[in-house]
Amino acid sequence: MAELEDGDPAIARAPLDGAAQDEPVAFEARLGIFARTFRRQSAAQVATAVAEAGYSLAHWNFAAIGLSTLADEVNGSQFTEVRDAFRAYGLQIPSVSATFNAVHPDPATRQSAVRKAVRLVALAPLLGAEVVTLCSGTRDPDDMWHAHPDNGSRDAWTDLRRTLDELLEAASAAGVRLGVEPEPGNVIANAALAARLLHExxxxxPLGIVFDPANLLSPDTVGRQIEILNQAFDLLQPHILSAHAKDVVAGGYSAPGVGLMDYHHVLDLIERVPGVPLIVQDAxxxxxxxxxIDLRRWHQESRAGGGA
Structure with missing residues (x-):
């Protein structure tokens, strides 16, 4: 169990408000956005912006209010204040970022980040969050999302497993789950590597997958997106904890609806994991x-069989 700092209250784990797990969840109630889309001075200001944009959920990152993602300077009372600010608008925080370079080539740098992440995992229930999202890391020492030729090495995989061992212990103690997102620049670069990690x-x-369809595509492969996404979904479906919504464009990624992805098909897939949050990114x-508005419309069209 992580050691909590002074001012970090004891945590009693409680389920999120809302429907029980065996009850259907309306699509609108599953729809969220990255809180750091709206960078503000306070959590209340972020919550206001999220609500005004029509979302029910927010994936939290302390960077949204100018603090570090791993929140080592934030005490437990401040975690509770964030939760309360969102609940005042009827919003929930299903997940929180604890992203850092899990295979940073410098062991001291990596271990320092692990200690901070372990503490964040322990405090995540104070936000109401049930999932803590991670970056599986890269051997690039400067950018945790940038590909490196050594990401596929045995040593990188071993370091990732060691990092996860500590975080999984913290997650078990806190009653939360860790979400790993396949990212082309990271050790877990695709669905097959994610499936290998889950199997091992x-x-x-307490480990699952953040399913981001855009990460599994590129401008060169988007013409085969139905085949590629179906294969990935079949591999990972039982382990999906959350899904991200962004789009593929020639220069990388964008908000949904301005790129090359077939969101009617994406939403058909997401419908097969009932209750899983769908979090908008890169808007x-x-x-x-x-x-x-577009996601709600596309969802209605896909349910009606209308398609694009």
């Missing part, structure tokens, strides 16, 4: 409401 760690571990603040 075992079904009993500009002024475009967030439009994305919300």
């Amino acid at each position: 760690i075992g079904d009993d571990a 500009e603040p002024g475009d967030a409401a439009r994305v919300n």
Whole structure:
């Protein structure tokens, strides 16, 4: 169990508000956005922006209010204040970022980040969060999302497993789950590597997948997106904890609806994991409401069989 700092209150684990797990969850109630889309001075200001854009959920990152993602300077009372600020608007925080370079080539740098992440995992329930999201890391020492030729090495895989061992212990103690997202620049670069990791760690571990369809595509492969996404979904479906919504464009990624992805098909897939949050990423603040409206419309069209 992580040691909590002075001012970090004891945590009693409680389920999130809302429908029980065996009850259907309306699509609108599953729809969220990255809180750091709206960078503000306070959590209350972020919550206001999220609500005004029409979302029910927010994936939290302390960077949204100018603090570090791993929140080592934030005490437990401040975690509770964030939760309360969102609940005042009827919003929930299903997940929180604890992203750092899990295989940083410098062991001291990596271990320092692990200690901070372990503490964040322990405090995550104070936000109401049930999932803590991670970056599986890269051997690039400067950018945790940048590919490196040594990411596929045995040593990188071993370092990732060691990092996860500490975090999984903290997650078990806190009653939360860790979410790993396949990212092309990271050790877990694709769905097959994610499936390998899940198999090695075992079904009993508090580990699952953040399913981001855009990460599995590129401008060169997007023409085969139905085949690629179906294969990935079939591999990972039982382990999906959350899904991200962004789009593929020639220069990388964008908000949904301005790129090359077939969101009717994406939403058909997401419908097969009932209750899993769908979190909008890479939207500009002024475009967030439009994305919300479009996702709801596409969902209705896909349910009606209308397609694009």
